[in-house]
Amino acid sequence: MKTRIIKLLIFLGLVFILSSCIFGIDDLSQDNAEYILNKYDTLIYLYNQTDTCKVSVDSYFSGGSIDYVYGFRSVTDDYGGSRFYLPHSIYHVWLSVSGKTNVIELGITLLDRNSIYYYKSDQIFGLYIKKSELINNRTILNIDYTNCYIYDSNVSPYSNKNGIQNFVYNKEYGLVQLIMKDSTRFELIGVK
16 A cells, blocks of 8 residues: 555656646747737727827736646746727727737726726626638728738627627737727727
8 A cells, every 4th residue: 555655656746747847938929929019109099980099008028937836837928918098998908919829819898987996897808819810801991901800799609798899900000990889989090
């Protein structure tokens, strides 16, 4: 019985050591870093087809980490992203990429300005977009965009219960059009 326990402990130790060697932190690839909007400080949108609004872009990069939780190894790859708030800080848009994965994470949250909790928000949309899905072209306000992902709530298999009618995401400029079911709309007209 004692030898079985010793063999089991040796086996578990070897598994732990081997797993530590196998799973390393993936660096943020140059290809993934191209999706981050760090080259822009400001995006300019046409709001409801009448007003112009400028939004500041906050981009970030972070190194990965290795944590041990209850004896198991948890690896977080290098990652980066961009985020900005559309007018009146109601809609918070963020995107992130990590390591060498082939997906971009895009999220839109609706801030609750009446909440007593300053950062309280409801995520109204979150989606992983495969880079291979950025294949569409779209013209918006006489500007041609290539390498776009187009979401339309009427035909998309992805759940959207909270108000997005459609949006267009572009590799170079990020969110170039957002139309809500209540007819609120934002269309990109410039970058700085």
